[in-house]
Amino acid sequence: MSPTSPIVVLDSGLGGLTVVKAIRAALPHERLVYFGDTARLPYGNKSAAAVTGFVREILSFVRPLQPKHVVFACNTATALAMPALRAAFPELTFSGVIEPGAKAAAAAAGAKERPTIGVIATEATVRSKAYERAIHRRRGHARLLLQPAPSLAPLIEEGRDARDPLLRLALKQYLAPLIKRNIDVLVLGCTHYPVLKGLVARMMGEGVAVIDSADRCADDVARRLGAAGLLHPGGDSASANCVDAPIDRERLRCFVTDDAERFASLAPRFLGARVATPEVVSPERLHAATERDGQAFRQAG
Numbered sequence: 001m002s003p004t005s006p007i008v009v010l011d012s013g014l015g016g017l018t019v020v021k022a023i024r025a026a027l028p029h030e031r032l033v034y035f036g037d038t039a040r041l042p043y044g045n046k047s048a049a050a051v052t053g054f055v056r057e058i059l060s061f062v063r064p065l066q067p068k069h070v071v072f073a074c075n076t077a078t079a080l081a082m083p084a085l086r087a088a089f090p091e092l093t094f095s096g097v098i099e100p101g102a103k104a105a106a107a108a109a110g111a112k113e114r115p116t117i118g119v120i121a122t123e124a125t126v127r128s129k130a131y132e133r134a135i136h137r138r139r140g141h142a143r144l145l146l147q148p149a150p151s152l153a154p155l156i157e158e159g160r161d162a163r164d165p166l167l168r169l170a171l172k173q174y175l176a177p178l179i180k181r182n183i184d185v186l187v188l189g190c191t192h193y194p195v196l197k198g199l200v201a202r203m204m205g206e207g208v209a210v211i212d213s214a215d216r217c218a219d220d221v222a223r224r225l226g227a228a229g230l231l232h233p234g235g236d237s238a239s240a241n242c243v244d245a246p247i248d249r250e251r252l253r254c255f256v257t258d259d260a261e262r263f264a265s266l267a268p269r270f271l272g273a274r275v276a277t278p279e280v281v282s283p284e285r286l287h288a289a290t291e292r293d294g295q296a297f298r299q300a301g
């Protein structure tokens with residue numbers, strides 16, 4: 001592992017590309033590998049055991065690339081799988097999106113003694129109470145309102161955008177209880193939601209700070225790599241991208257478990273740039289990678 005090794009970014013689907021966008025802006029020289037588990041999304045209605053199993057397979061698959069860092073660009077996977085997987089991959093360093101999001105929310109609440117902070121997220125993230133813990137550690141007196149929004153990520157993955165009536169209706173229903181309670185801050189607790197940030201801000205009205213954790217997560221990655229002496233030195237040979245061409249595979253290599261064309265066609269909405277058609281890794285290939293990993297581990301032990 002060295003400063004020129006890649007950073008792996010993973011999510012259930014397209015949402016984690018909002019984090020890739022922020023990392024590319026903060027760290028333009030880094031080589032990124034993205035994994036979207038499109039065959040098995042949504043993660044948000046699955047159990048901790050299922051999500052941990054999926055992410056374990058993804059990590060076994062990317063391990064041979066010797067990533068210098070792995071970003072869980074998925075709140076659900078951060079909450080449900082990240083703590084359990086640290087022990088299984090001791091040579092990898094992980095970071096997620098919940099701590100940076102909670103930090104930003106606590107800061108946005110300002111000087112108010114008892115701010116009301118709302119979070120919309122998947123059902124699994126809400127159930128995990130990860131946001132309660134992370135926010136209360138910083139603002140012990142904050143009132144928290146956690147709102148599950150189970151249909152949002154699937155609707156966004158379908159390609160529906162802020163103009164879509166079905167998506168607007170779902171969002172209106174999910175936000176109504178938060179609007180009623182006059183919250184001060186709203187955290188977008190799923191990496192799919194930043195594509196709706198403008199609409200959410202309009203629906204919530206002025207005076208509500210809407211937080212998306214992508215930028216904070218990118219700052220956190222930059223800080224971790226800097227502290228470890230692993231920032232890419234820059235001046236590499238990968239060609240600078242011309243505006244309309246897909247991002248060079250050397251800079252952003254994408255893998256998905258299904259439907260590569262759909263991923264490539266929707267990616268610009270999340271990333272603000274085009275990607276080359278991703279490589280498809282079937283769930284069976286992922287199982288095989290995990291098996292091989294397990295065998296090597298048993299032999300080494």
Ligand code: DGL
Pocket residue numbers: 011012013015016041042043044045073074075076077122125153189190191192
């Ligand atoms: N983007 C993911 C998150 O941040 C999950 C969406 C899903 O697969 O349910 O939670």
